[in-house]
Amino acid sequence: QSVLTQTPSASGTPGQRVTISCSGSSSNIGSNNVNWYQQLPGTAPKLLIYSNNQWPSGVPDRFSGSKSGTSASLAISGLQSEDEADYYCAAWDDSLNRYVFGTGTKVTVL
Amino acid sequence: QLHLQESGPGLVKPSETLSLTCTVSGGSITNSNYHWGWIRQPPGKGLEWIGSVYYNGRTYYNPSLKNRFTISIDTSKNQFSLKLSSVTAADTTVYYCARHIHRLAAAQNWFDPWGQGTLVTVSS
Numbered sequence: 057q058s059v060l061t062q063t064p065s066a067s068g069t070p071g072q073r074v075t076i077s078c079s080g081s082s083s084n085i086g087s088n089n090v091n092w093y094q095q096l097p098g099t100a101p102k103l104l105i106y107s108n109n110q111w112p113s114g115v116p117d118r119f120s121g122s123k124s125g126t127s128a129s130l131a132i133s134g135l136q137s138e139d140e141a142d143y144y145c146a147a148w149d150d151s152l153n154r155y156v157f158g159t160g161t162k163v164t165v166l
Numbered sequence: 167q168l169h170l171q172e173s174g175p176g177l178v179k180p181s182e183t184l185s186l187t188c189t190v191s192g193g194s195i196t197n198s199n200y201h202w203g204w205i206r207q208p209p210g211k212g213l214e215w216i217g218s219v220y221y222n223g224r225t226y227y228n229p230s231l232k233n234r235f236t237i238s239i240d241t242s243k244n245q246f247s248l249k250l251s252s253v254t255a256a257d258t259t260v261y262y263c264a265r266h267i268h269r270l271a272a273a274q275n276w277f278d279p280w281g282q283g284t285l286v287t288v289s290s
Binding site: 091101144147158 | 203213214215228280
């Protein structure tokens with residue numbers, strides 16, 4: 057059972073802004089940086105945001121991350137059809153001594 | 167550009183040993199800035215970190231997986247490997263390898279890039 061909880065689904069029309077939340081605890085999000093991964097249908101996950109709010113090379117700035125206390129958020133602005141995917145938050149957990157992924161959020165573009 | 171590719175049998179019989187290899191190209195597996203990890207994802211489900219290895223052979227694993235996995239590294243071939251013994255149907259999953267940025271002191275931990283993944287089915 058994942059220690060990082062995400063809402064199962066989110067949706068929006070093209071051009072809208074969608075926000076995904078990730079809830080954790082003091083031993084993971086509260087004390088470590090959060091990363092976000094995008095998994096397009098049938099493909100491997102891809103790093104989308106690292107260290108809470110940093111973009112890997114090639115990731116558009118329509119994606120933005122933030123963290124506050126034991127929660128984190130991923131915002132997608134100017135939603136596009138190609139953003140339809142599963143999104144996972146992740147962080148190291150100091151108590152469990154392991155890397156933990158969130159439960160995942162499926163984003164649908166209406 | 168760094169590329170990782172998993173290889174291994176797609177079908178394994180129950181009670182046998184699963185062996186997978188990840189071949190790294192476009193960069194050296196001995197780069198001391200990085201670790202190398204394995205992650206699994208059952209069909210239609212979420213991601214789970216299995217464990218990682220450093221170029222010097224030091225390994226660390228997900229404690230919740232109860233020491234079922236063994237990860238090793240072969241720097242001469244620029245490869246690292248995953249073994250799982252006594253597999254069951256519950257081990258049917260997609261296995262990914264990835265470069266692991268693991269800097270606990272700096273609270274930095276992420277996987278990038280990932281291999282394309284390989285589906286391993288456990289069935290007789």
